[in-house]
Amino acid sequence: MPHGYSIELRARALAALDKGMSRKKVAEVFNISTRTLYNWCKRRIETGDLHIRSRPTIRSHRKLTPEILSQYLEKHPDAYLKEIGEALGVSGTAVFKAFKKFGISRKKNDPIFRARREKETKVSSRN
Numbered sequence: 001m002p003h004g005y006s007i008e009l010r011a012r013a014l015a016a017l018d019k020g021m022s023r024k025k026v027a028e029v030f031n032i033s034t035r036t037l038y039n040w041c042k043r044r045i046e047t048g049d050l051h052i053r054s055r056p057t058i059r060s061h062r063k064l065t066p067e068i069l070s071q072y073l074e075k076h077p078d079a080y081l082k083e084i085g086e087a088l089g090v091s092g093t094a095v096f097k098a099f100k101k102f103g104i105s106r107k108k109n110d111p112i113f114r115a116r117r118e119k120e121t122k123v124s125s126r127n
Contacts (some may be wrong), residue, residue: 004052005032010040011050017041063090064098073106 013030017023017037027034044050072084081092088095099106 005036007050007052013037014040014044014050063088064094066102066104069095069098069102069104073104 009030009032013026013032016026016029021029023034023037026032027037040050068088069084072079072087076084076087079087081095085092085095098104
């Protein structure tokens, strides 16, 4: 992941801007975009500093575990992803991704298809 520009570079670019150099010229001299320079100016006005914003860290706590999902599925085998998500406090998409990550399959054993399979196996066993 790329890191932000150094505090020194930010300070030098803004000092050049404060001395009267145009934004376009400052951007060319310091090899930055004019949008970046604009964002630095805005940040200095709003917060008074030039420090790099802290980036969010990866969350170590996860709501869904294989145990929680399997326990819920034992009690509610026909629940939709959205229903499972609502019960566990997450979205249906999160449930889908957790199933994929943990290798949990939710294929239904439909009675119609089960009857067809049983019929086919009886026919093939007779031959």
